[in-house]
Amino acid sequence: MGVGGIGIWQLLIVLVLVILIFGTKKLKNVGGDLGGAIKSFKSAVKNEGDNEKSTEEPAQLNQAEEDVIEGQKVEEKEKA
Numbered sequence: 117m118g119v120g121g122i123g124i125w126q127l128l129i130v131l132v133l134v135i136l137i138f139g140t141k142k143l144k145n146v147g148g149d150l151g152g153a154i155k156s157f158k159s160a161v162k163n164e165g166d167n168e169k170s171t172e173e174p175a176q177l178n179q180a181e182e183d184v185i186e187g188q189k190v191e192e193k194e195k196a
Contacts, residue, residue, distance in 0.1 A: 135143065 138146075
């Protein structure tokens with residue numbers, strides 16, 4: 117007996133029925149679409165991991181950047 121009580125002959129019968137119902141061309145298209153989806157998912161996960169690594173590092177601002185509020189320096193805003 118195979119996995120879950122299903123033998124090799126039952127699996128072959130199911131495979132033949134699936135091929136007869138859907139045809140080889142449609143199964144080939146479904147397989148290609150599934151492979152493309154898995155490939156894009158893997159690349160998205162990899163890119164997301166790269167983005168998390170870059171955002172984990174603390175941003176370091178120099179004094180001039182800290183003094184800017186809405187495009188104006190703090191000193192200029194106090195004078196106005």
